[in-house]
Amino acid sequence: MMLLNTLFEELTGRGSGTEAQRHERYKWLEQLRFTNPLADEGGPMAGIPYYQWCRLPQALVVAGQHTDLLVGTTSSQYLVFEGRHAAAFAAELDLQYDANNRIDRPGGLDELLDAYEEQDDGSWTALPNEAPAPPLAGWDDVYFRVRDLSDGRTIQSVTTIAYESSRFPGYTLLGTTMVGVGAIVHDDETAQYLQQIFADWAIQRECAATCPVSSTSWPHAPRQTPPEMFGTAFDFSRNLTYLDALLAAYGRAQVQAEIDGGDCAYWACAAASTAYQVFSLRYTAGLPLPDVETALEAAIAACETARAALAAAYDDDALPAFDFEQLTDYARTLQLLGAALLFGRHDLAARLAALQTAFDGEDGVVEALLSTIDPQRSAVEVWYFAEPYSALFECLDADDAAQQLEHLRHYLASWHGALVREDWFNGHLRAQGLGGYYGLWAFEAAAAAKHLGLERSALAHWVMPPAP
Numbered sequence: 001m002m003l004l005n006t007l008f009e010e011l012t013g014r015g016s017g018t019e020a021q022r023h024e025r026y027k028w029l030e031q032l033r034f035t036n037p038l039a040d041e042g043g044p045m046a047g048i049p050y051y052q053w054c055r056l057p058q059a060l061v062v063a064g065q066h067t068d069l070l071v072g073t074t075s076s077q078y079l080v081f082e083g084r085h086a087a088a089f090a091a092e093l094d095l096q097y098d099a100n101n102r103i104d105r106p107g108g109l110d111e112l113l114d115a116y117e118e119q120d121d122g123s124w125t126a127l128p129n130e131a132p133a134p135p136l137a138g139w140d141d142v143y144f145r146v147r148d149l150s151d152g153r154t155i156q157s158v159t160t161i162a163y164e165s166s167r168f169p170g171y172t173l174l175g176t177t178m179v180g181v182g183a184i185v186h187d188d189e190t191a192q193y194l195q196q197i198f199a200d201w202a203i204q205r206e207c208a209a210t211c212p213v214s215s216t217s218w219p220h221a222p223r224q225t226p227p228e229m230f231g232t233a234f235d236f237s238r239n240l241t242y243l244d245a246l247l248a249a250y251g252r253a254q255v256q257a258e259i260d261g262g263d264c265a266y267w268a269c270a271a272a273s274t275a276y277q278v279f280s281l282r283y284t285a286g287l288p289l290p291d292v293e294t295a296l297e298a299a300i301a302a303c304e305t306a307r308a309a310l311a312a313a314y315d316d317d318a319l320p321a322f323d324f325e326q327l328t329d330y331a332r333t334l335q336l337l338g339a340a341l342l343f344g345r346h347d348l349a350a351r352l353a354a355l356q357t358a359f360d361g362e363d364g365v366v367e368a369l370l371s372t373i374d375p376q377r378s379a380v381e382v383w384y385f386a387e388p389y390s391a392l393f394e395c396l397d398a399d400d401a402a403q404q405l406e407h408l409r410h411y412l413a414s415w416h417g418a419l420v421r422e423d424w425f426n427g428h429l430r431a432q433g434l435g436g437y438y439g440l441w442a443f444e445a446a447a448a449a450k451h452l453g454l455e456r457s458a459l460a461h462w463v464m465p466p467a468p
Helices: 002-011 019-030 086-093 188-209 236-260 264-284 289-314 327-342 346-354 364-370 389-397 401-418 443-452
Strands: 052-062 065-072 076-082 116-118 124-126 140-148 157-165 171-177
Touching: 002 019, 002 052, 002 076, 002 171, 052 076, 052 086, 065 171, 086 140, 086 157, 086 171, 140 188, 188 236, 188 264, 236 264, 264 289, 264 327, 289 327, 289 346, 327 346, 327 364, 327 443, 364 389, 364 443, 389 401, 389 443, 401 443
Parallel strands: none
Antiparallel strands: 052 065, 065 076, 076 171, 116 124, 140 157, 157 171
16 A cells, blocks of 8 residues: 555655655566557557556546556656546646647657658658648647756656647546656756746746636637647637736746846747747737737847847857757747748848848858848858758749749648657647647748749648738
8 A cells, every 4th residue: 555655646746755665666566567458559558658557456546537557667657547637637736738848758759749750761741731630630738747856966857747649549648757767967057957947837837827718709810720629729818818928927037037147048038939929829819910010029129138138148249049050940030030021021020130140141041031121141052951941942042933832832831840849849739728839830931922922822821821
């Protein structure tokens, strides 16, 4: 009974035993192992990629749900429940939604997305792109809590998650990573960064708690709508309120960091990322374009603030706001630049370019887009990321309208799948919690089509922004 109780405390994140207790529990579980035929290839639990199945001598109860089935490895263990209970477990255990794909899934995040297939050469082939993926293709919902167990000598933590996935529809996993696995030697810089991450998650949790579910229908016609998961429509009003609250909270955190002599740059960058999300969700939700344009201005201004904070932190006035060597930064730069050009805000495009002078003349895609408003920009035929951006460069470089259309169609078809590693990838399929979705838009594609005068009806695609 003692081992069962300590296992329950560990799996629900309520406590952690000593290393000796955990070792004793592991030896006990070894004796309870069995072969689960449901986990065979093609079985309903084949999507749970663990080799050790245990049948407990007594069922454990969480939020009124019973199970005696456990699956795990030496590094993590999960109770397996029939049915969809992640939201109920989150309420019972005070877990928060993983809006940004930051929490490791059982078996890893890369194995989740069965809406995409990895090829032998490492590339990804997407399922048909004419519409968003079917509601039950490639989705997951994760609720989590991370406890910091660092002791000044090592940096370690334990993560509790409640997890539902299209890999095993009809089941919910509830468990933790085992304490002590993956601990690293303590150093001040890493410890400070982790403290900021934990503080960031706490801010997200607090903001979410202030945003109740909307009681009225959304009054605008959305420009993009995620598929309804299990009959639940996306709550635009609640998510907009949440992002506005989060942006304000990051602003307060930055001010407090300045007072305390802390890392202002972390919070300034978090605010810049959220400001883009606010703009994108306002556009996605179908708000009037003047309101959307105001949010775009705020997003560019937030980037300027972040760049100033980074320059001060690293004592380098030439430091760019976005690092083109990082795909995440590169993709966001093109989205912002594309949005500014699409809205005809050449002043905002110029302000964004001024944040990136360290990369002037180094990237052909960025230079080609900027040359649409500044003929003095350099003509460059190299760029940082071939996929999916080669097709966009070829579109802007081609003289024939038919070739331009062909290249831009290819770009739209490959855009989402090529960005599979980004934390916002497939946000439209994990839109059950706050902040998980704010619209997936290739704004740079729409800007190119506008500049070239291409027929928009020939470029219909779910990531192609409607023209303002």
